[in-house]
Each structure stands twice: as C-alpha cells, then as structure tokens.
Amino acid sequence: MAFTLKINGTPREVDVDGDVPLLWVLRDVLGMTGTKFGCGQALCGACTVHVGGQPVRSCQTPVDSVGNTAITTIEAIGNTPQGAALQKAWLELEVVQCGYCQSGQIMSAAALLTDMPKPTDDDIDAAMSGNVCRCGTYQRIRTAIKRAAGV
C-alpha cells in the first residue's frame, strides 16, 4: 500500500504494508538512520520521533496510523528552538558516550521542553524514564535538559 508521509516538512512516498512500524519505514525504506532500533516493544525509547509534536515510539507505530500528521525526526529537531537548545547543551556538557540512545533522549527532551519550558526534576523523571541509556549518561542528561531550559 502506498502512503505519503510528511517527514521533517517533506512529503515522502512509501509502498509498504500498513502495519509496518514507522521505525523501519524511516530506517530501511527512507534511509533515515538517525532514529534507532533498541527493543521493538516501546520499552527503551531509542526510536522516539515526534508525530504531531508528540513523542511516540516509532517501533510500535504502524505506518497507517500516521496519516497526514507531521513527523519530526532527530535529523531535523535542531531546526526547532527546543531541539537546538538541547543539542547545544548536550555538546557543552559532553552528555554522549556510545551515543546510540541519544537520538531518542533528545527527541523525548524536546517534547518535554515544548510542553513544559521550565521542567522540575519530577517532570524530567516522568518525561524521560521511557528512554534507556546503558552507558549511564542520565546525570548529564538531566543537567543538560535544565541547561537548555535555563533552570
């Protein structure tokens, strides 16, 4: 089945079964590999993208559920004020280690800052606890979110 997806402001046509997760459409069909596969069960957040501004786990988002809603991925999140501020803070504080989970971390954090420009620690816990980092960069992630938010 053919779908036209609105990804990072550009319409992209794909021809796949409707139940194919958005993750694999992005990575394998469209070659946008910044969005990562981690668990396939919405347990780790590595595949987080924004659909209509909301953070979703693309590994559990069938492509036919997206419709015309705008999709934003890590490749374009730097074009938003929240994404740019987060990327800057991430670099200033040297958050990354292996880096594999960081696309998803930044996407979740960008959604948080859009909803709550001045998050508390509890807000950060609630918004970010779906994103797993096995390198253990959490302490710096928390600091970087606060730096980007100016709190």
Added chain:
Amino acid sequence: MDGFIRTEQIADEATVSRRAFLQGTGLLLGFALTGTGTESVFAATASQVVENEITGTFAPNGFIRIDPIGAVTLVMPMVEMGQGVYTSLSMLLAEELEVRLDQIRVQHAPPNHALYANSIIGIQNTGGSASVRAFWTPLRQAGAVGRNMLIAAAAKRWSVDPATCRAKDGIVFDASGLKHLSYGELATAAAKLPVPAAADVKLKDPKDFTLIGTRAKRVDSSIKVDGRALYGIDTRLPGMTIAAVAISPVLGGNTKTVDEKAALAVKGVRQLVNIGEAVAVVADHMGAAKKGLEAATITWDDGPNGKVSNADIVKQLEEESRKPGAVARNDGDARKALAAAAQRVDAIYQVPFLAHAAMEPMNCTVHLQKDRCDIWVGTQAPTITQSQVAELTGLPKDAVKIHNHLIGGGFGRRLEADGTILAVKIAKHVDGPVKVIWSREEDIQHDMYRPYYLDRLSAGLDATGRPVAWTHRIAGSSVMARYYPPYVKDGLDPDAVEAAAEPPYALPNIHVDFVRVEHPGVRTSWWRGVGPTHNVFVVESFMDELADAAKRDPVAYRKGLLGHNPRALAVLSLAAEKAGWGSPLPARHGRGISVQFAYGSYTSQVAEVEVAADGSVKVKRIVCAIDCGMHVNPDTIEAQVQGGTLFGLTAALHGSITFRDGRVEQSNFDTYLPMRIDEVPVVETHLIKSAEPPGGVGEAPTAIVSAAVTNAIFAATGKRVRSLPIDSNSLKSSS
C-alpha cells in the same frame, strides 16, 4: 569526524583501492588462533605500514596520515564504544604531533595485529580498560616521530638546524617565527625522510603538556546529537537486503518445522534461509523480515541442552566448589592460622549470569563474494573476527575486509565474533549484501553471559579482631580458558581471580584458588569488569563482615590494614571524607564503603542508601574517589565513573539471567531491567592528582559499586547481602 557519517560510507565501496592503506596487510595471524605472543605496535617495518592513498602522503607509522592537502587523519587502533577512547587516544597523538583536536579526523583502524595490537591484551582488542594504558607511550611516540620528521623537512628546506624550529597547531616555525610551513606543505618532503626509531624520540615532560590533562571536547559528540553517527546497524549498501533472525532458543538445538511458504507470502520478503541452528527471513526492510519470521512459525528440536536449569547450575557449583582448585595465591599458612584464630567467619557468596544488553542490538552486514568477504560491523575484536570469517569461508585473511564502526555499547559483547559468524553463515545463501539484525529478545537470550560465580570464604581474626587467615575459593566458568587459552596456566584463569588474589590489604596468611566449572548449554564471556565485578563484591563484602565481627567501624578497620598501601589508603580516606562518613543518618539509612585495586587504578566508593519498610532499596548518593594515575581527560574519567557506576549498580539492583528448560527466562527490557533516569543516584567523582602512568577507568567503577551498596544496606538494616541481585524481599522491616 566526518569519517563516521554517511558520506564516508557511500564512498567506501568506490574508494577501496584509494584507501588501501587502511585495509591491513593481513601478514600476521591473530593471536587467539595461533597463541603467538605480543608484538609492539612498532614491530612492523615501514614497508609493511602503508600504501599511500594520495601520492606524497606522510605516513610515518600506523597512526598518522597527513596528505599534501593538509588533512590530518589519526588512525584509531582501539574502537569507540562510548568510553571516549577516540578522544583520549587522539589527545595522546596530537599532544606530541602538535595539532589541535579540531584539525584532525579520526579513522577506524583495519584489523592489523602488527600495527594495532594492544600491548596489555596482546591482540588488537578493545577491552580490559587497557586502551589508554597500553597506548600511553606508543601513541605519544608516534606523534613525536611525526612531529620530528615534519620539523626536519622544514629545517631542510630552510637549511637550518631542526633544533631551532618548533611546531604548533600543525605548522612548523623557524627560530624567528617569521618563516612557517604547514604540515600539508611539508607532507611530501617529510614522507621521504628516514623514520626515526620510536624509542629514540624525546617525549615532552608532562609539565609541558598543553592537551593531555585538559577537558578537551569529545571528537564524536557532534555527530551523536543529530543522528549522523553511523553504527554497524546503520550500514546501507546498494542492493542490500535485511534479515530478521530466530536462533534456536536452546543452545545446540535445531529447526524442526518451518513454514517457508507463509513467510514468503509476506509483502517485501525475498527469501527464507534455514541453517538449522537459526532461521533468517530476508526482506526489503526489517518490518517485512520480522513479519515473515513470525509467519514462519518455527518449531525447534531442543537437542541435548533442553533440560538446563539454574537450579542444576547452582547445585553443580556448590558441589564443585568443595574441591580444591588452581592456586592463585598462597602466602603463609592460612589453614593453620584459621585453626588457631580467636574468631572465625565463614560465608558463601553468589553472583548471577548477566547479559550485556547494549543499546545497539547485535547486527552484522555481510557481502560474501567468490573472492572476498566484506563485513560491516562494530567490533571490539577486528583481527579475531577476520580470522574466524576467513576460517569459515575458506578465503585468505586479506580477502576478508572488516569495516569497523562506532559501537552502540560494547561492554565486552563485541569481543565475540559469534554475531558475525552467524551473519556469514546466512550470507552464504544470499545474493548481494545482507544486513542481519537480532531482535532485542534474540540479543538477550543468545548473549554470552558474565559467568555465575559461587565463592566460599573463611577468615580467622586474632583477639584484637585483625584478620590472621583468609581463604577464598572461586568457582565458575573460565572465559579466559576459551578465549585466550595461553594465558591460563595450570588451570588458573588470571581474570577470574583478579582483585581476589591480590586484595589491597595486609593479609599475612592468604589462600585463594579457582575451580573451573563449565555448564553445557550456557555461553559465557567478557562483561564490563569481568573478574573484578564479582571479586570486589565478594572481597569487600567479606571485609565488611570481618569489621563487623571485630566490632569496628568499616572505614577504620580497612585503614588499619592498608598502612602499607598508600594509594589505596588515600582513595579510601578521600571517599570517606567527601561522603561525610560517620555523620548521623535517619533510621534505615546507611553508608557503605568499598576499595579496590584493579585495571591499574585505585578506586574507593561510599554509597548512601535508604531501605524502605517494604525492603525496596533507594541508592541516594555515590561518592567515588579514584587514583588512575595521570589524567588524559578528566571529563572522560568523570563520565566513565558516572556511567560505569550505573552499569554496575544496575546489575546489583536488577541484573539476573536465569535458565529453565535450556532457555533464558528474560527477553527484553521489561524482564531484564535497565536502570532508568528516575532511579539514578547522584554520582560524585573526586580525582586524585598523580604523576603515575595512567590506569584504566572504564571498568573500575562498575566493579566497585555493588559492595559499597550492599555494605550500606547492612549498615541500614543489619542484613548482609551475599547474593546478587539484591533481593528486596529479604530486606523487609521486621517491625
């Protein structure tokens, strides 16, 4: 760092010959297969080193490439998996080469034992917290060789004494500072000069370092915050298909029935490959491949290991550990001293199998052709991988091209080539390149696990409470015996006893031995910290038991046994001081301490915990003091302390792989729990300044944290935790 983003990879196929210098010479056999010894990274002669990709490129050794256009490429002998090694190793080279980190690009090294072996490990493997330790001198020498030759080339052009010239930021200046030539301008001339012996070049006095010791920015950060960084799983090639794989749930099992027709009926599925031990469904994209794999409704014949269970494994360890093992340490007469002691303490400790569960699931892309095999993978062991693929395919080693990648978490898992071997077995049946990706469930259930260990300890105390006898028997699988057999002498696995054979304390009568116990149906391997992850937990917990038996404060008791060991004493004292050791805490709160010498570094941690009435443990704060010798990059050290601590803490709180009916019972992050941000304590790092050569830091905090936490639990509850993970049911308040 554009070497790790898409442009490079697409160009990769087209420019193989141009980049031939990075393909490796394949002249030497891998250590693991031949048992040959260590060779210096400078063992290769100049003619072995390079076939320059651009005429006139300056390539004085395996690590430096400066082309006439001025591009400075540093070739990284060890792989980046988060530990910051591409930054720290670049700093070692750049310090002596006199270039800035923003002037360089780094490149993954190809497999080449002669050029890139790690002198501590004896092979081109990234692990053992050994990268900076092993390359501390060779890379500074390599940089200095390069700088000397570039200066010599400039001096020759100006007809002046090289000693009057100096280099800075990739430019050579004459004595006046008025004449200058860039490294690019000098490359061709420098390439024609004789290469001085590495040992003959003078290295900087550490007081003159301008880069080493600074908080230099990571060279790989920018591409990791916007999705550009390429891991093995991101490989894309023309004509590539993607395969989902199901491996026999029981090790040694085989497929019984497979519904190939149903798999092929799924849109996008090209092919089903049944190799007995596993089934792969090859498709246009992973969505179709996974759906096809499900449609194949595979049934399995479990084979001989269908009854393997944790209960039997523990029983086997309990029985085997009653027999004497290979002796790792025998000072004085521990048995006699134990019999004569005023007080005796005995304990059995156990730690579970652990999975790595790196964020990037196992994957490998293979293009097998008649006369060559290309492998795109993130590997900690490129030469081993190359050798094993050569053996499997019958191709000569230099026809096996390993295209290494950034690794999305290694932790030891990528020291094993099993994922690559499986992918090659599948690729034998596939035309064109195929990317094999494991599901998270496959990744956890077909891992090679940190061994289950069972330890028996006894100690004798004299009338003052000082330990006069210490015996420690370790029973478990030997990773070393399988992986590096030459390192195991008379049954003694030096890794399995590391930090147990040589505790930092003065123990006059000590006996430590190791009983190797292998469990059919279970594969074991390296896991961040390996031996010490279990030994430090055991030794430091037991030391805490002795302090308690002696009715002494745990810090004061340890200090009394560390008088001969100033560096260990210093980290212990610093951690205790910074943690406010001894200051009052509320009920069911406690502090615990641990100290270790491992990976060439001294580390001590104090954990502060709260144990709720329901037994749940909240780790509130970790204070870590570390003396890892001279600091290459203090920010990286702190990052490793933070991350390494959480890796060990995750295991202590949640980590356990168990077997039932030959199958692993855990499958994804809902049953093999990772630590999440809402559970993370503050980790404070205190670095001791030292002029000693650098020690390792990647694994030290992982190994030390468990005992600090369980000792804190004892302080909070009076309950001693002798097995991991921590069982909150056993910590419920009795009131």
